[in-house]
Every structure is written in C-alpha cells, then in structure tokens.
Amino acid sequence: MTAKQGDEQEPNGSESLLTVVVAAGVNLAIAVAKVVAGLISGSAAMLSEAAHSFADTVTELLLVVAVRRGARPADESHPFGHGKSAFFWALMAAGATLVVGAGFSITHGVQTILYGEELGDLRVSYVVLAVAFVLEAVSFLRAVHQIRGEARRWRISPRDYVGFTADTAVKAVLFEDAAALAGILVAAGGLLGYQLTGSAVFDGAASVLIGLLLLGVALSLIRANASLLIGQAAPVMLRDAIGAELDARPEVVETVELLTMMLGPNDILVAAKVDFHHQYTGDRLEEAADRVERAITGKWPEVSHVFLDPTPGHAARRRIAEADGTS
Structure with a gap:
C-alpha cells in the first residue's frame, strides 16, 4: 500500500x-x-x-x-x-x-x-x-x-x-x-x-x-x-515516532518490525510488519490498513511510500501455537 x-x-x-x-x-x-x-x-x-x-x-x-x-x-x-x-x-x-x-x-x-x-x-x-x-x-x-x-x-x-x-x-x-x-x-x-x-x-x-x-x-x-x-534509515527520532504512532492506533495490536529508508532529501519510505486486531479480516483489514497509512502520511508529509504487511505478533503466534497443539 x-x-x-x-x-x-x-x-x-x-x-x-x-x-x-x-x-x-x-x-x-x-x-x-x-x-x-x-x-x-x-x-x-x-x-x-x-x-x-x-x-x-x-x-x-x-x-x-x-x-x-x-x-x-x-x-x-x-x-x-x-x-x-x-x-x-x-x-x-x-x-x-x-x-x-x-x-x-x-x-x-x-x-x-x-x-x-x-x-x-x-x-x-x-x-x-x-x-x-x-x-x-x-x-x-x-x-x-x-x-x-x-x-x-x-x-x-x-x-x-x-x-x-x-x-x-x-x-x-x-x-x-x-x-x-x-x-x-x-x-x-x-x-x-x-x-x-x-x-x-x-x-x-x-x-x-x-x-x-x-x-x-x-x-x-x-x-x-x-x-x-x-540506503540509510530515517533518523532514529522519526522512526521512534512512527513506531509509537503505529502502536497507538486502535487497529493495531503491535508493530512486529519497522523499516525505513531515505529515498531522497525529503522523501522517506516506511515498511512495517503489523499485527492487526483479529477482528480485522478481508475488506475490514484493507480499510484498517488504509486508515493507518493515511494517519502516518498525514502527520509526516515526508513519508511518500507506506507498505504495511499484516503479520501475527507474539500474542497471535502463541494463540496459533496453542490452537495447533489442541487440534
């Protein structure tokens, strides 16, 4: 995205x-x-x-x-x-x-x-x-x-x-x-x-x-x-702020991984593996990801590209492992 x-x-x-x-x-x-x-x-x-x-x-x-x-x-x-x-x-x-x-x-x-x-x-x-x-x-x-x-x-x-x-x-x-x-x-x-x-x-x-x-x-x-x-990353201050914004979003359980890169003097790429709440599936997941993306680009106009990869976090992986163990 x-x-x-x-x-x-x-x-x-x-x-x-x-x-x-x-x-x-x-x-x-x-x-x-x-x-x-x-x-x-x-x-x-x-x-x-x-x-x-x-x-x-x-x-x-x-x-x-x-x-x-x-x-x-x-x-x-x-x-x-x-x-x-x-x-x-x-x-x-x-x-x-x-x-x-x-x-x-x-x-x-x-x-x-x-x-x-x-x-x-x-x-x-x-x-x-x-x-x-x-x-x-x-x-x-x-x-x-x-x-x-x-x-x-x-x-x-x-x-x-x-x-x-x-x-x-x-x-x-x-x-x-x-x-x-x-x-x-x-x-x-x-x-x-x-x-x-x-x-x-x-x-x-x-x-x-x-x-x-x-x-x-x-x-x-x-x-x-x-x-x-x-391929230098964005400044630590900015990475931390973007990570905090992702974690604070109601759609997000946790940020599993956050990567950034300076594409130009005022042009930043953000790629993140994000654990969305389990109720967000299908069309709702796409809408949730779009809201998160717009929140980031709205707060930091320098961010020109945002890629969000829905990825199970630690808690989700534990649930999956427990479910596999009981099946």
Whole structure:
C-alpha cells in the first residue's frame, strides 16, 4: 500500500535550491577577486583561497544539479522517484571540494614552505579578504536561516537537525561556508605573519591549513552522502515516532518490525510488519490498513511510500501455537 508524496516537500526543495544558488553566485565573485589579489601579491594562501572559492563554486553548481535532478517525479523506470540522484551529485560535489580545493591548497602550501616565496603588495589581498568575509557571511547566514526554520518544524535544535538531515545540499553549503569563513581568517593570519617576520613559512602554513579545512569538510560530506546512497534509515527520532504512532492506533495490536529508508532529501519510505486486531479480516483489514497509512502520511508529509504487511505478533503466534497443539 502506498501514499503519494506530501505537497510540503516542494517548498523545502525550492528553499534549498535558493540557498545553493546564492552560495554559488557569492563564491564565483569571490574566486575571481581572490585570483586577482593572489596574482598581485604572489601569496600562496591567497591562491589557495581562490582555489577554495572555485572549488566551492563547482561544488554548488553540482548541488544545483543534485537538487533539480532529485526533484524529478517517479516514472516507470524509477518507481520510487529520483531522490537518490541528489545524494549522488552531492557526493560528486564533495569529491570536487576534495580534489580541487584541498589538493591544490595543501600541495601549493607545502611547496611554499619548502622553497619560499617573496610577496608583493598585500593591501589588495586584505581588501579582498574583508569583502569575501562579508559575502561568505551572507551565504552562511542564508543556510543558517533555512536550518533554523527546519529545526523549528521538527522541534529540535539546529545542531541536531544538521546531524540527521538528509538535505545534503544545504548541509554542504553550511559546512563549506563555515570553512570559507575560517579559511579567510587563516589566510589573513598567514599574510600578517609574513609581514611581521618576512618568512614565507606563515603563508605556506596558512595554505596547508586551508587545505586541511577543506579536506575535513569533503570527507564529512562524502561519508554522509555515501551512507544515504547505500540506503540509510530515517533518523532514529522519526522512526521512534512512527513506531509509537503505529502502536497507538486502535487497529493495531503491535508493530512486529519497522523499516525505513531515505529515498531522497525529503522523501522517506516506511515498511512495517503489523499485527492487526483479529477482528480485522478481508475488506475490514484493507480499510484498517488504509486508515493507518493515511494517519502516518498525514502527520509526516515526508513519508511518500507506506507498505504495511499484516503479520501475527507474539500474542497471535502463541494463540496459533496453542490452537495447533489442541487440534
């Protein structure tokens, strides 16, 4: 037995798309400015920051693809929809951050530490970093705003929401913008260290640290998306709530088994073996199952598919065993 996907999923997907588009536009503008500043100053940290912003731009373009492809409706070839394609493209985006951003920054930073460098005028670099910090903060606050709104809807803290959400697009923007803000401060520290000491080690070390920040973000997002692609269950909080709803229904004796899977960022499959009261047979059983299904999808619009399998519970199995023993 199945239910149609809830209408409330589309607005959340649209909001995620807006969050990603804002982040992509901001990062592209910042990347160009950082390249110019990096070429003028010759700073490894500035060029690493430029690579960081270009990597973020590529990442967010892939996340746009993820959001749009994941929102495509179900068809004959994909009866459960295309939600998992969002996880695939988000995984590719995390890989881009790992290769383009972290790889370049660490490699360039190590070369600077080993072979040294002489920096030029750093005033442009400081201005670009200051403007970049403001723009990255705007993108970051946009992601935080969405996360707070979703957290209120689930009645949990924003931190807990970030931990369990399958909306990897907005999670990626949040993590990458946070890393970008930290990276800008690190780059500024590297430039200042060079100015105070004349040693390129500070600039190179800043570049390496920026790469390590990107590495941490990329690995975290790769792990999250890989788990979702494999077939991750719905958050424990939601599974427990659905189980409690099933057990509380007057038609149900007990829930024998409850399975869930994330089909997309806001698309959940529920499959349950349920022991219905013995008076529900034939048409009455179908009507009872339909009521239970509608109760679940009405309370959680994210649940797009519900499969209920009438299964004898412990008490029913004991009755069957006793009846078999006396016959």
